[in-house]
Amino acid sequence: MLPWQDPGLAPAERAAALLAEMTLEEKAAQLGSHWHRASDKPVDDEVETHDVAPMEHAFKSHQKTWQQAVVNGMGHLTRTFGTDPVSVPEGLARLASRQADVTAASRFSVPALAHEECLTGFTTLGATVYPAAIAWGATWRPELIREMARAIGEDLAAVGVHQGLSPLFDVVRDYRWGRVEETTGEDPYLVGTVGTAYVQGLQAAGVHATLKHFAGYAASRAGRNHAPISMGRRELEDIILPPFEMAVREGGAKSVMNSYCDIDGVPATSSRWLLTEVLRERWGFEGPVVSDYWSIEFLTKTHRIAQSPAHAAALALRAGLDVELPATGPYGHLRSAIEQGLLDEATVDTAVLRVLTQKAELGLLDEGWEPLQGTDSERDLDSQHNRDVARRVAEESVILLANDGILPLASPGRVAVVGPVWTDVRSYMGCYAFPNHVLSRDGGKETGLEIDRLDDVLPAALGGDVSFAAGCGFTDGTDEQLAEAVELAASADVTIVTVGDIAGMFGIGTSGEGCDVADLRLPGRQGELVEAVLATGTRVVLVLVTGRPYALGEYAGRCAAIVQAFMPGVEGSDVLARVLTGELNPSGRLPIGIPSGHGAQPGTYLAPSLGWFSDGISNLDPRPVFPFGHGISYTSFRLNDAAVSALEIPVDGVVNYSVTVTNTGDRDGSETVQLYLEDPWAEVVRPLKQLIGYAKVDMAAGESRRLTFEVHADRTSFTGTDLQRIVEPGEVLLSAGHSSEDRLDGLAVVLTGERRVVGEGRVLTTPVTFG
Known part of the structure; x- marks a missing residue:
């Protein structure tokens, strides 16, 4: 048995022994990765209609082939299960095949570490979609999120996945940002405690969690994805960093991912202050930092602080960024960086030592390791246990914002249900849920899961005369659709108006990564629908299923009740029906405020005196219509x-x-x-x-x-x-x-x-x- 194969030695000791035997090229391979598609066809031949990572087409067009990438081994395998629709047996076969290639190419038979996305559950075909992260914050129940994360981690571990790229510890600073749905709210203590519970649950299942995005990402100017961060050190230290610190110190987080953004002109990708001085020297973090997808190439392509791939690699590695994801780019130029005097090999060694230590901790260096050992080819990724956990998270996340006594709907008479949410269960899911993240590429509505719509469950739950009309889509709609919904509402005793978001990526959706908004009006014609139904005089129960807060000041005093659900996952319809009928007493509380006006107001409740209502100083009142922490129920x-x-x-x-x-x-x-x-x-x-x-x-x-x-x-x-x-x-x-x-x-x-x-x-x- 070779020293690095000996489980009796400390992981760092095993890693150091292996490192001492490696050439520079073998070391560099451990810092790289590959995003393997079904084939290595040129990008123009791939059947995709939109990206699932920033500038994906631009970057993957020059990605190495699998045969080129695997020479000398590899650090990470990117999303073997989460890239295309595959069954568990198919995914395991892919994983085994790729690991066989990696170990065969490695002089020391070192396998790659397999990572996947897992924010709202394992991002793969047929896996349970749990409520979005903003809904976790709405539960105010860290122990429940710990249980959920353990269930997710057990599924990942059962199919040979080692690291999950979750959760987010970004603190919301501007509601217009598309990724609000992926956060747990606007308060650092709530974000830190709930997120740390997720880390503990995932890692209790043997899967390493990844804190992201370190740091400041959610504070981009005007809520625009990747925009610069205009922030002083004090705000960074007191609002942005504490949740990450909690996850490192108290959660024992094993990995960290950098932010795409720059703070005062310094990209997080190349910030030694963030990635080394704060994270490692101050907080004692010892694990690897992985790059957000292609963020090292951003140093050349978008930030424009690096003049070449070798320069970008040197800047990132010197800052403390260890592994390049999702595919090797600049880190393929490490020898050139060293030869140009931009980097020394000792810095490379430091990063490789972290990667090999992580692999030793996960058992990947053990003698006789096999890629499918401990896996389950018959794993049910949407088990009854998962559904039970998903249901309980959804139950505790739904927030009753206002109620004049109309709820619960005990004997509602004639009920009209209008709005786009009841027509598409994908509205219950975030942008990193597999149905929205991958299956929606071809424009379809398939989910790969059994999910009830509201019209499947609400008529039986209410036990009365219930009629449905869309009124509009999430972003579109005709006058005829609107008129049909208004006519239905006018003839009803109660109208339930279901409005909200459909998550997507980079503009293909109303919420999600790259789906930022200019203001906080309801998307498309949905606000017009709400106004038209209110104008009928029918009592209105407004149900919002969203990934961000939308301005409700113009509706709040005119609705009989308002229910806020933050993308409640696969059990959403049943939970909403039970809230409306009173079978379930809502207990969610707001993890973010609900603004009154729809103008571009980025403020959260963490405001000083002059950032709050200032009579005699400004004519604008930034106070929310429903404040952070608010929520009522059917008791008092x-x-x-x-x-x-x-x-x-x-x-x-x-x-x-x-x-x-x-x-x-x-x-x-x-x-x-x-x-x-x-x-x-x-x-x-x-x-x-x-x-x-x-x-x-x-x-x-x-x-x-x-x-x-x-x-x-x-x-x-x-x-x-x-x-x-x-x-x-x-x-x-x-x-x-x-x-x-x-x-x-x-x-x-x-x-x-x-x-x-x-x-x-x-x-x-x-x-x-x-x-």
Whole structure:
């Protein structure tokens, strides 16, 4: 047995032994990858109608053939299951064949690491599509997302996949950005806790998670995909980086992916400050950083800071970016970069050591390793267990925004259902769900899954006279369609208007990667449909199935009820029907605000005084119609008897904040108790309020529970005038609330002592106990 094959040695020790035997070309091969299609035909011959990665056609046109790419081995196999529609046996056969080629080409028989997309479930044919990530945030239930991610990871592991390119830790800064659906919200603590739970669940199944996109991606100017990031160091440190830090320090994340964007002129792809100083030196991350697809080539093609592929490779590798995905491009020029003096081989060695260590951890260097060992050719990727988890995530994510008492629909009489959502179940899925990501390439509506539409389940659920008309499509519609829906609504006692998004890529959709919007009007003619139905005088229940928040100020006071679902996945129809009929008591809470006006307002709730409503300063009011954290249900809750354990604590101390929550209604339900921090006076401008803790509590009718939040002084820290993280002495206010705008009066706690610089390893969470 060779040293690197010995599982008795530490993975890093095994990797170092193998590295010492490799030539430069063999090392470079470990930093590359290949995206293998069914054939290596020229790009013009491929049967595709749109890209599934940025500038895909432009980059893959010069991609090496499989035979060229596999010489000397390979680092990663890109999306063996997720590129084309394949069954589990077909995908396993492809994987085995490609791994056989890789190991045969490697002098040391080192296999490639297989990665796949898995944000809303395994992105492959026939796999369960779970609710979109923005719906995870709406659950406010990290333990449920951990369970979901474990189910996803078990499916990936069962077919030989080693790494999942999920989840996103981007904090939403502009609702117009197309990838809002892929995030878990606009608050760093919510994003961090929910995302970290996903990481823990996926890795508990033996699959390495990948944090993305590091960092700042969601703050692009005007919400345009890949646009520059105009952000100072303080906002980056206090809003953007904390979720990633939590996932590294507390989630033990195994891999990280860079962002496409530049921050103040420096692309994340080539930022040593981000990829080495912050990620590795400050946070202690030891795993590999993989490139977002073709982002190293972006240094030459779009950022234009590298004059050649060798130059781009040197910039990325020196910054700390280890593996090039989805196919080897600039990293095929490492020898040239070294010969030109742009790079030294020691830097290459550092990256290769990380890659080989990861392979050792995953067992890929073990003697006798086989590509299909432990796999299951009969794996059901849409099992009943998966469906149960998907249903429970959907159940806890649906948000009742407003209700004048019309819901639940107990005896609704004649019901009209209009709008495009009920006509196409793909509206329940995000852009990285296989039906929208791959199957939609040919313009069809196939999903490869058994999914009920609303018209399949709602008539039986309501038990009455239910009629359906589309009224319009997601982005189109005729006057005749609109007139038909209005006529149907006018004759009904209640009209359910179903509006929302159809996810896609790069403009082929209303939500998703590259599907950015100029403003927050409902897409296409959907707003016109809502207005026309409201004009009939019929009572309207507005149901939104979306990937981003749309402006509802002009409708909110005129609808009898409003239900918000964020792409609820394969069980969406059943869950929505049960919410509307009252069988299910909705418990979701907003992970993002719902804006009032549709104008281009990028602001979130994390605003200072002058970023909020400023009477006498600006005529524009940025406050949302429904704030971050909002949500009601078919019961009611009261918060009272708030108390703190001390009126003063040292700047490194701990205070407990306790509050009683009571279900004051007549049915069981769940309330999310949210704890906010206010910092009235600080050396830099601070948000008016910021979430620092939360707990979702299941309660029987009439039940009361006492919650205690343990707040370390570190949780009040921020980046000071000298760009150091500090805890500042002085008064802070703690308040529990039902939302960011519905809170109890703040209780003052004074931090005593000297201004404290907070070192690395600070307290990142706020534990909650129940009395």
